[in-house]
Amino acid sequence: MDEPIVRPDPSHSLPERGISILNGMIGDYLQQRGNELALAMSLRHQGRPLALDNASLTAAHPTATRKLCVLVHGFCCNESVWTFPGGARDEERESYGTRLQQDAGCTAFYVRYNTGLPIAESAAHLDTLLAELVAAYPLPIEEITLIGHSMGGLVIRGACASARPESAGWLACVRRAIYIGTPHDGADLERFALGATGALKAFPGHVTQLIGDILNLRSRGTKDLGVGHARSAEGAAPWLASARHYLLMGTLTKNPQHPVGRIFGDALVRVPDATEAPEPEVIVFPGVHHLALAHDDTVYRSIRQICAGA
Amino acid sequence: MEKETIRQLRGLNALVADAVDAGVTRTERIHRSIARYPYAALTRIGPVAAPVRVVEYVETTITGTVYWSVRLVARVGGGVVSQVLERLDARAR
Numbered sequence: 309m310d311e312p313i314v315r316p317d318p319s320h321s322l323p324e325r326g327i328s329i330l331n332g333m334i335g336d337y338l339q340q341r342g343n344e345l346a347l348a349m350s351l352r353h354q355g356r357p358l359a360l361d362n363a364s365l366t367a368a369h370p371t372a373t374r375k376l377c378v379l380v381h382g383f384c385c386n387e388s389v390w391t392f393p394g395g396a397r398d399e400e401r402e403s404y405g406t407r408l409q410q411d412a413g414c415t416a417f418y419v420r421y422n423t424g425l426p427i428a429e430s431a432a433h434l435d436t437l438l439a440e441l442v443a444a445y446p447l448p449i450e451e452i453t454l455i456g457h458s459m460g461g462l463v464i465r466g467a468c469a470s471a472r473p474e475s476a477g478w479l480a481c482v483r484r485a486i487y488i489g490t491p492h493d494g495a496d497l498e499r500f501a502l503g504a505t506g507a508l509k510a511f512p513g514h515v516t517q518l519i520g521d522i523l524n525l526r527s528r529g530t531k532d533l534g535v536g537h538a539r540s541a542e543g544a545a546p547w548l549a550s551a552r553h554y555l556l557m558g559t560l561t562k563n564p565q566h567p568v569g570r571i572f573g574d575a576l577v578r579v580p581d582a583t584e585a586p587e588p589e590v591i592v593f594p595g596v597h598h599l600a601l602a603h604d605d606t607v608y609r610s611i612r613q614i615c616a617g618a
Numbered sequence: 619m620e621k622e623t624i625r626q627l628r629g630l631n632a633l634v635a636d637a638v639d640a641g642v643t644r645t646e647r648i649h650r651s652i653a654r655y656p657y658a659a660l661t662r663i664g665p666v667a668a669p670v671r672v673v674e675y676v677e678t679t680i681t682g683t684v685y686w687s688v689r690l691v692a693r694v695g696g697g698v699v700s701q702v703l704e705r706l707d708a709r710a711r
Contacts, residue, residue, distance in 0.1 A: 345629030
């Protein structure tokens with residue numbers, strides 16, 4: 309009998325990463341133009357779309373468990389951001405998902421989406437996707453852990469807050485949400501870009517106007533990062549009351565109290581000021597920068613500990 | 619070639635066409651608005667006003683034709699690439 313053809317995971321390839329970056333920068337425009345580079349939100353298995361039916365889910369996860377974890381990547385990324393460095397071949401590659409599968413018996417699902425769309429729109433798509441996943445899953449689900457990196461955390465928070473009544477199935481299963489380097493209070497870099505655009509456009513010169521216009525081409529998703537939550541009349545999305553929430557934040561400096569660490573945080577997101585509220589619990593990882601937060605051993609150990617808890 | 623790759627190339631082709639069109643239109647607008655200043659100044663000088671208007675007309679027509687040609691070449695090129703991708707797509711089915 310012939311050996312099945314094993315196709316390499318394309319999510320690490322330059323074109324796939326390039327498309328994800330493009331979607332982050334101008335994804336709303338691509339969608340509006342009906343451009344085929346616009347990504348539709350989907351679950352991915354080994355870099356390829358995973359159909360949400362019982363047969364496909366069983367084939368992708370023959371040892372599926374009742375515990376699920378869903379990983380949502382951040383701005384301009386795809387699911388390859390979760391992969392630990394090292395391991396040239398697909399089967400050698402590890403991520404938080406594969407490790408949680410081994411260590412905590414969680415069946416991991418990776419989401420890929422157009423990060424240029426407004427966060428509220430991505431949140432609505434995630435709500436639909438999770439409802440479909442729960443409906444098609446071959447086993448009764450005991451618990452769901454949501455893990456979001458950067459913008460992915462905002463999408464998770466928005467999905468939990470704006471879930472439709474028919475989404476009660478997945479929402480009731482969510483035990484914990486882990487937000488890794490998520491700018492719940494907004495990202496300073498986007499605020500800077502907003503200010504720079506305004507300043508450039510205020511000058512009457514053609515060149516400054518042009519640069520301002522180019523800067524203003526950035527997607528709605530990017531602009532939403534400046535606010536930090538799904539824009540709505542109600543303001544910030546509330547935390548899902550039935551789940552535990554954890555903020556895993558990094559700092560550039562080994563000492564989180566160092567002025568550089570306090571001002572720049574993990575290079576893109578600052579550690580939020582301490583609050584007296586028990587939720588969300590904030591865990592800081594000194595010396596871990598923004599992107600590294602998605603594939604770091606110490607961060608994983610924390611996630612593992614969180615998942616082992618109630 | 620995989621169907622997914624063909625789909626991505628079609629998207630890239632459309633995006634390049636959009637970018638060229640928007641870029642050329644914007645460049646043309648800026649070019650015209652900047653070129654207007656010296657002509658406006660020279661037409662205030664009575665004796666040279668008439669020939670300056672002729673020069674401005676000729677220059678505007680030539681540059682307009684160049685910008686139009688760039689758009690045309692980009693559209694024709696994009697159309698050819700699109701046709702090739704359609705054929706590859708049909709073969710991949």
